[in-house]
Amino acid sequence: MKKITYRTEEDSLGKIKVPKNALYGAQTQRAINNFRISWNQFDPIFLESLASLKAACATANNKSKLMTLKLSRVISQCALDVHKNIEKYYDQFPIDIYQTGSGTSTNMNMNEVLSSLVTKKIKSKVHPNDDINKSQSSNDVIPATINISCVLLALDLNDAIDYLSMKLMDKEWQVKDIIKSGRTHLMDAVPLSLGYEIKTWKETLIHCNQPLLQSAEELQYLPIGGTAIGTGLNAPKNFGKSVCLELNKIYKRSGAKFSPNPNKSEMISSQNHILSMSGALLRTASCLTKICNDLRWMNSGPISGLSEITLKPLQPGSSIMPGKINPVIPEAVLMAMAQISGNHNTINLACISGNFQLNTMLPVIAHNIIESFQLLINSIYSLADTIDTLSINEDNIKSSLERNPIIATKLNEVVGYDLASKIVKEAYRTHRSIIDLAEEKTNLSRSALLKLLDPKKLI
Numbered sequence: 279m280k281k282i283t284y285r286t287e288e289d290s291l292g293k294i295k296v297p298k299n300a301l302y303g304a305q306t307q308r309a310i311n312n313f314r315i316s317w318n319q320f321d322p323i324f325l326e327s328l329a330s331l332k333a334a335c336a337t338a339n340n341k342s343k344l345m346t347l348k349l350s351r352v353i354s355q356c357a358l359d360v361h362k363n364i365e366k367y368y369d370q371f372p373i374d375i376y377q378t379g380s381g382t383s384t385n386m387n388m389n390e391v392l393s394s395l396v397t398k399k400i401k402s403k404v405h406p407n408d409d410i411n412k413s414q415s416s417n418d419v420i421p422a423t424i425n426i427s428c429v430l431l432a433l434d435l436n437d438a439i440d441y442l443s444m445k446l447m448d449k450e451w452q453v454k455d456i457i458k459s460g461r462t463h464l465m466d467a468v469p470l471s472l473g474y475e476i477k478t479w480k481e482t483l484i485h486c487n488q489p490l491l492q493s494a495e496e497l498q499y500l501p502i503g504g505t506a507i508g509t510g511l512n513a514p515k516n517f518g519k520s521v522c523l524e525l526n527k528i529y530k531r532s533g534a535k536f537s538p539n540p541n542k543s544e545m546i547s548s549q550n551h552i553l554s555m556s557g558a559l560l561r562t563a564s565c566l567t568k569i570c571n572d573l574r575w576m577n578s579g580p581i582s583g584l585s586e587i588t589l590k591p592l593q594p595g596s597s598i599m600p601g602k603i604n605p606v607i608p609e610a611v612l613m614a615m616a617q618i619s620g621n622h623n624t625i626n627l628a629c630i631s632g633n634f635q636l637n638t639m640l641p642v643i644a645h646n647i648i649e650s651f652q653l654l655i656n657s658i659y660s661l662a663d664t665i666d667t668l669s670i671n672e673d674n675i676k677s678s679l680e681r682n683p684i685i686a687t688k689l690n691e692v693v694g695y696d697l698a699s700k701i702v703k704e705a706y707r708t709h710r711s712i713i714d715l716a717e718e719k720t721n722l723s724r725s726a727l728l729k730l731l732d733p734k735k736l737i
Contacts, residue, residue: 334524379638508543
């Protein structure tokens with residue numbers, strides 16, 4: 279094992295040893311030493327967003343005549359390099375999610391990394407606080423970074439939802455003429471088309487998009503420029519507006535449009551806007567859970583279950599039962615959706631735990647909302663492939679429908695509920711067909727009954 283060599287750095291608390299080749303400095307090292315609670319670190323997209331914000335702030339500082347054009351450009355260039363190549367720099371951001379509640383350690387981690395990169399470039403000492411963090415504090419930087427990350431992920435999630443919706447529409451049209459037994463309470467109910475059942479999944483999914491996009495619109499307002507508590511102390515006038523203009527240039531292709539929040543303390547003291555977004559993600563997770571549970575039931579069998587569909591076999595399903603195949607993608611997605619539910623509970627607790635002018639659970643809010651987004655996006659694409667490749671067991675569907683006494687529901691209009699109920703109960707008891715029993719117990723002819731109880735006319 280290669281021996282680690284160290285250099286000595288100094289901050290307001292004194293001297294501390296830092297790995298010689300690390301781009302970060304004393305404050306980051308203190309955080310590494312102090313916060314040893316989990317293996318969780320900030321996701322790359324959060325760090326990409328944070329770097330882009332630092333680039334925009336450097337440009338805004340120059341516009342406000344607080345920074346030379348040369349220094350502003352080099353800081354911006356280095357920050358955009360981290361933004362675009364986070365995989366190259368990711369090991370320079372090792373701090374645990376469970377840290378100071380404002381995220382100050384991670385903000386300073388980025389400031390120190392950029393300070394080192396800029397110092398190397400201009401051959402002159404650049405200070406992480408005085409230069410990189412100019413006109414900023416962790417209290418407006420970290421909430422703004424959460425918003426930026428969520429807006430970008432919301433756009434990706436919207437694309438994923440559109441993709442799955444199209445796959446569902448394709449499958450809906452493929453099977454629109456297949457009639458099957460409906461089910462309520464897991465029990466036989468009146469018939470419907472398989473296409474209509476899949477169309478319902480699609481419509482449920484599409485309706486998840488509205489609260490998602492509404493929340494994303496709110497999150498495009500940023501608290502940057504509010505500094506410590508939202509009053510703007512230590513930030514020049516119009517700093518937030520200048521930062522947002524630069525961010526819109528950086529993210530031009532994404533379609534995001536950032537603006538300064540008129541009341542910056544609102545998004546510093548509270549994270550209720552993230553709670554709303556988490557609620558929108560939870561609704562989408564509920565929709566995917568419904569679809570996955572339906573797929574598992576419809577795929578159940580293949581001998582003793584419903585066996586209406588067959589999911590593409592992806593891997594052996596048992597270490598002991600030969601030939602067993604399980605619905606592995608729906609099961610994996612269900613676990614991911616359960617995690618999103620847990621993430622929402624964490625976000626809720628974190629959002630209601632703020633006091634006075636700052637919510638001090640920002641890192642865990644960021645970690646959980648980003649994880650929920652990514653679980654949803656990846657699950658949707660996995661589920662889309664599963665739906666695209668499933669096959670329909672038409673013979674099993676037809677057999678179940680023909681033996682379903684519930685089709686007698688249509689008799690209510692002709693012979694009344696009581697007589698129809700007697701016919702259904704006898705059909706269950708004797709395993710005889712509804713047609714035969716209705717012909718015996720009503721004055722309807724067989725041809726009239728066949729016409730009346732035609733499954734295609736019952737949907």
